[in-house]
Amino acid sequence: MKAKYFMLALLFAGFSFVSFAKSNTDTIKVAGNCGMCKGHIEKAAKDAGATSAVWDKESKILVVEYDAAKTSNMDIQKKVAAAGYDTQDVKASDKSYNKLDKCCQYERPNATMNMKASCCKDMENCSKDGCCKSDMSCCKKDAEADCCKDGKCKTM
Incomplete structure (x- = not known):
């Protein structure tokens, strides 16, 4: 009888360990x-x-x-x-x-907390000169991520 309880306790402990592992x-x-x-x-x-x-x-x-x-x-x-x-x-x-x-x-x-700049493809929300907006998104068509530097779009 003690062996059954021991095995049951051991089985329960094993399942508990697996649950915590995730x-x-x-x-x-x-x-x-x-x-x-x-x-x-x-x-x-x-x-x-x-x-x-x-x-x-x-x-x-x-x-x-x-x-x-x-x-x-x-x-x-x-x-x-x-x-x-x-x-x-x-x-x-x-x-x-x-x-x-x-x-x-x-x-x-x-540039929010080490976040990479995302460049916008939606030209209607961008400034006319193609400079970066306050959220550091770049305003040139076909720009790639990390395009903004010091408030200006990098040339591609």
Whole structure:
């Protein structure tokens, strides 16, 4: 009888170990200002599948735990950006950023947190001289990523 319980306990421990093996913990740089931002950022991360999400407003670091079989770091970043917050790899759209409460509208640097510039192909939203816009997207047709330097488009 003891052997059955021992085997059952061993089997349970093995399944528990396998379950924990899939869990990832990552840190993600996320722009924000206040306690309200904290709530929005953490909720967005959890909505993306994070099992745990804690954002620190001083360091601007989001620590997430997630099951890699259900979501990914990039999925979490995309969901946080969709909520209006720039992350280290994904810039929030102007539309989602502008929906944030005024206290949550952080200062957006030209090149957001090590994010690579994305060049726009939509000429109607670009300046006439082809210079970079405030979001560092380049305004020349057929421009490639990383085209902006010092507020001017690099020549291709």
